[in-house]
Amino acid sequence: MEIVPGIHMIEGIIAHCYLVDDAELVLIDTGMPHKTKKIIRYITDELQRSPSDLKTIILTHCDIDHIGNALELRSLTGAKIAAHPYDAEIIAGKKMRKTPKGGMKILFKLLGSFLQVKPFPVDRLINEGDTLSGLAVLHMPGHTSGSIALYDSKRNVLFIGDTLGFRDGVVQGPSKNVTLDMEQANQSVEKLKDLNFTVMLSGHGAPVRSDASAKVQEYIAQIKNRKATR
Numbered sequence: 001m002e003i004v005p006g007i008h009m010i011e012g013i014i015a016h017c018y019l020v021d022d023a024e025l026v027l028i029d030t031g032m033p034h035k036t037k038k039i040i041r042y043i044t045d046e047l048q049r050s051p052s053d054l055k056t057i058i059l060t061h062c063d064i065d066h067i068g069n070a071l072e073l074r075s076l077t078g079a080k081i082a083a084h085p086y087d088a089e090i091i092a093g094k095k096m097r098k099t100p101k102g103g104m105k106i107l108f109k110l111l112g113s114f115l116q117v118k119p120f121p122v123d124r125l126i127n128e129g130d131t132l133s134g135l136a137v138l139h140m141p142g143h144t145s146g147s148i149a150l151y152d153s154k155r156n157v158l159f160i161g162d163t164l165g166f167r168d169g170v171v172q173g174p175s176k177n178v179t180l181d182m183e184q185a186n187q188s189v190e191k192l193k194d195l196n197f198t199v200m201l202s203g204h205g206a207p208v209r210s211d212a213s214a215k216v217q218e219y220i221a222q223i224k225n226r227k228a229t230r
């Protein structure tokens with residue numbers, strides 16, 4: 001589904017993936033494992049492009065529903081994979097994934113073997129201040145330590161990963177059960193207070209198609225209020 005000219009959302013792989021259709025194709029996140037064909041088919045059938053036009057895969061963070069098809073897509077297309085150094089270590093299997101506190105810990109353990117992909121090294125490490133394929137990188141720790149957002153200033157679009165979601169017409173924080181550090185995640189969101197963007201696209205939930213930065217400001221005001229009344 002084309003959200004704005006040149007930006008497509010591929011749904012139905014648990015977490016959404018986004019394709020930026022420029023001279024080269026950029027894929028942001030890759031969904032749950034075993035859906036490589038679905039992504040390739042989108043490139044060939046919907047965009048009428050060749051899989052080898054996919055040059056860059058950017059992972060917003062290390063969760064399995066975002067990295068699931070990255071390795072296979074790299075070998076099929078030759079694309080280079082980029083991620084923040086903190087999460088790249090987890091993706092490469094060099095560091096253990098920290099599990100969020102609370103009930104999900106048991107679930108994480110139970111599904112541990114099922115919820116794994118073969119570790120792989122990424123090709124490029126990206127950090128706050130970098131620009132990759134026209135997308136400015138913002139480090140947004142909290143949901144995971146190496147979570148990032150990507151800002152397309154040409155189209156006024158922010159890819160936010162799992163740091164924020166949009167449900168029932170309101171911007172919401174990341175799901176508590178699967179977030180490493182809620183407080184840190186909310187601090188990261190405050191970084192967005194001076195950024196102007198019309199559209200916001202997250203890993204889950206609906207796209208914010210208009211006035212996205214105003215809606216994020218409302219969320220920031222809300223968390224500040226909550227803090228003040230605590």
Ligand SMILES: [Zn+2]
Pocket residue numbers: 061063143162178203
């Ligand atoms: Zn996530």
